[in-house]
Amino acid sequence: MTGKFRTMILAVGCFCVTTSRPVWGQQGGATFVQDTIVVEAEGSFEADPDLATLTFDVTSQDKNMKRAYEMAAQSMQRIVDLAQKSGIKKEDVSTGVLRVMPSYEGDRNKAKSYSVRGFLTIKVRDFSQLGPLVDAAVQEGIVDFRSLSYSLQDEEAAKQKAVGAAMKNAMGRAAAALAQTGQKVGAIRYASVDVRQINAPRVSISTDSIQSLESFGLRKRDTAGAPPPPPPLPSVSPEKIMVSATVQCGFQIQ
Numbered sequence: 103m104t105g106k107f108r109t110m111i112l113a114v115g116c117f118c119v120t121t122s123r124p125v126w127g128q129q130g131g132a133t134f135v136q137d138t139i140v141v142e143a144e145g146s147f148e149a150d151p152d153l154a155t156l157t158f159d160v161t162s163q164d165k166n167m168k169r170a171y172e173m174a175a176q177s178m179q180r181i182v183d184l185a186q187k188s189g190i191k192k193e194d195v196s197t198g199v200l201r202v203m204p205s206y207e208g209d210r211n212k213a214k215s216y217s218v219r220g221f222l223t224i225k226v227r228d229f230s231q232l233g234p235l236v237d238a239a240v241q242e243g244i245v246d247f248r249s250l251s252y253s254l255q256d257e258e259a260a261k262q263k264a265v266g267a268a269m270k271n272a273m274g275r276a277a278a279a280l281a282q283t284g285q286k287v288g289a290i291r292y293a294s295v296d297v298r299q300i301n302a303p304r305v306s307i308s309t310d311s312i313q314s315l316e317s318f319g320l321r322k323r324d325t326a327g328a329p330p331p332p333p334p335l336p337s338v339s340p341e342k343i344m345v346s347a348t349v350q351c352g353f354q355i356q
Contacts, residue, residue, distance in 0.1 A: 138352045141279075141351050141353070142272070143272040145269070147345050148343070148344045154225070155225050155253065156225075156236065157222070157223045157250075157251075158224075158248055159246040160219065160245050161219050163215055164215065166216070167213075170217065177243075178197055178220060178222055181238075181239050182195050184238050188231050190225075198223075199220060201219050203216070203219065229340075252340045252343065261345050261347070264346055265347045265349065268349040276351070285355050288353060292351070293350065293351045296347065296349075298345070298346050299344075
């Protein structure tokens with residue numbers, strides 16, 4: 103996983119210590135036993151995203167169904183070719199099914215025109231390619247930039263780090279509590295884990311919208327006419343992605 107990584111420990115906890123004879127019981131699906139210290143804690147792992155996903159809408163319309171379909175298919179293929187020429191792996195480009203929708207007016211037995219719609223997604227690992235890909239795609243005229251989202255290539259590794267941080271914090275809190283009585287933390291008796299991922303912003307844009315793309319290093323297509331050759335675009339600097347975990351552990355008291 104590339105990028106700068108940082109581990110943060112955010113802990114809130116509650117604990118109880120019992121010293122009477124062992125008593126077993128069931129509550130909420132977990133097994134509780136006396137002579138156990140119960141700790142709840144949180145941990146998190148933060149990292150720069152290293153994967154971007156571009157999604158494009160492909161649309162075309164014509165009186166002739168075959169021509170409308172060919173226009174959409176050819177435009178989609180040009181974007182696929184552009185992505186591959188930019189070094190994007192074939193498996194990182196996904197094309198959806200092109201759907202044909204007839205439009206009627208008056209006579210329901212005869213279509214006035216045909217619309218063809220589809221979508222295209224491109225996974226990008228080199229963020230410097232985002233701007234050129236979007237600019238080249240919207241030059242097609244029938245390809246609209248829909249959204250840009252960020253993620254981690256190895257999300258499972260990030261989740262494991264967050265869980266590890268939470269467990270370390272739980273053990274530390276348990277040890278601190280037992281140190282007051284001269285006791286020590288023993289084996290773990292049970293644990294429950296909940297992992298949540300807080301994603302970086304997802305940009306959803308229509309090329310007809312007035313929303314600006316400058317903050318993401320991208321530009322909105324100029325619908326008033328053919329745009330001039332685009333200047334170099336600034337690099338995209340997405341926010342970090344945070345994965346947090348909450349653990350509840352029961353440790354044996356030694």
